[in-house]
Amino acid sequence: GAVVSQHPSRVICKSGTSVKIECRSLDFQATTMFWYRQFPKQSLMLMATSNEGSKATYEQGVEKDKFLINHASLTLSTLTVTSAHPEDSSFYICSASPGQVVNTIYFGEGSWLTVV
Amino acid sequence: GQSLEQPSEVTAVEGAIVQINCTYQTSGFYGLSWYQQHDGGAPTFLSYNALDGLEETGRFSSFLSRSDSYGYLLLQELQMKDSASYFCAGKVGGGGNKLTFGTGTQLKVEL
Numbered sequence: 001g002a003v004v005s006q007h008p009s010r011v012i013c014k015s016g017t018s019v020k021i022e023c024r025s026l027d028f029q030a031t032t033m034f035w036y037r038q039f040p041k042q043s044l045m046l047m048a049t050s051n052e053g054s055k056a057t058y059e060q061g062v063e064k065d066k067f068l069i070n071h072a073s074l075t076l077s078t079l080t081v082t083s084a085h086p087e088d089s090s091f092y093i094c095s096a097s098p099g100q101v102v103n104t105i106y107f108g109e110g111s112w113l114t115v116v
Numbered sequence: 117g118q119s120l121e122q123p124s125e126v127t128a129v130e131g132a133i134v135q136i137n138c139t140y141q142t143s144g145f146y147g148l149s150w151y152q153q154h155d156g157g158a159p160t161f162l163s164y165n166a167l168d169g170l171e172e173t174g175r176f177s178s179f180l181s182r183s184d185s186y187g188y189l190l191l192q193e194l195q196m197k198d199s200a201s202y203f204c205a206g207k208v209g210g211g212g213n214k215l216t217f218g219t220g221t222q223l224k225v226e227l
Contacts (some may be wrong), residue, residue: 043203044159044217081149093158097213105149105213107158 006108013115018082021111023050023082023094029074029094035067035103038110050077050094080100084115118205120218128194129136129226136189138204145206148180148187149215153201154163162202163189191223199225 002038005024008096009011013019025032036044046068056069062081081088093110120140128134138148147166151159165171165180165187177190191198204218 028158032213036217041222043220044215046214046216049180049214091156095213095215103149103161104165105161105215107160110156 004094004106004108004113008111009109011114012111013083013084013113016083018080019084019090019113020078020080021094021113023077023079023096023108025075025096025098025106028096028098029076030077031079033071033077033094034097035069035077035079035091038093040091044093047079050079053076053112073104076082081113084113086115089113091116118145118206118208118216120206120216121174122202122204122218123219124219125222125224129225130194130196132194133190133192134145134223135192136191136202136223138189138207138218140185140187140204140218142206143184146176147207147210149205149207150176150178150189151205151217152198152204153203155200157193160202171189193200194225196225196227199223 003026005110007022027073033050035047037047046059047062050069050071052071059062071077090109097105122138151164153159162176163173163178165178168201170179175192180187202221205215208214
């Protein structure tokens with residue numbers, strides 16, 4: 001079964017509203033989680049590194065005030081898209097791992113966001 | 117910065133062997149991974165090369181040459197279910213398994 005779970009899998013929201021996406025590690029603790037965004041037919045682009053107990057680290061070009069990340073526990077990180085616009089419509093996916101070994105990087109199922 | 121380039125599309129017939137290349141320009145990354153992603157799904161780990169050479173995992177093999185900044189994924193005995201997107205990804209330093217993904221290759225397997 002899935003070791004990293006995301007919720008919701010699909011969400012539709014109106015322009016100007018905010019939407020929260022959760023990423024949970026189910027059977028391990030993760031001090032670091034990563035959030036990616038993927039537009040149709042494109043690659044995964046790293047948005048930010050979520051750090052438990054401290055501020056997230058954002059990649060260049062990603063607006064930290066628009067994409068709020070909270071990593072309040074060792075098993076949960078949340079991504080909140082604030083004041084959503086249609087161009088924010090995308091597939092958002094998180095990853096986490098229990099250690100440093102690459103083949104133990106687990107991805108969530110992803111969340112499809114549609115802003116109307 | 118980092119960039120990993122892949123062919124955008126590859127088409128092959130069932131039962132054949134296909135190679136998906138990945139060339140990269142980056143510094144300070146630790147190994148090359150390969151992921152499979154079906155439409156609407158999460159990436160699935162396929163293979164990882166920390167060092168130069170060939171890694172074999174069932175029908176999938178991956179190769180890395182760090183001196184050439186080049187790697188490839190080899191898929192043997194292609195099946196229809198192998199139709200998917202394939203991404204190479206470089207693990208970036210700094211801990212926590214941070215990945216930079218390649219541009220991605222859409223593989224179409226035909227009868």
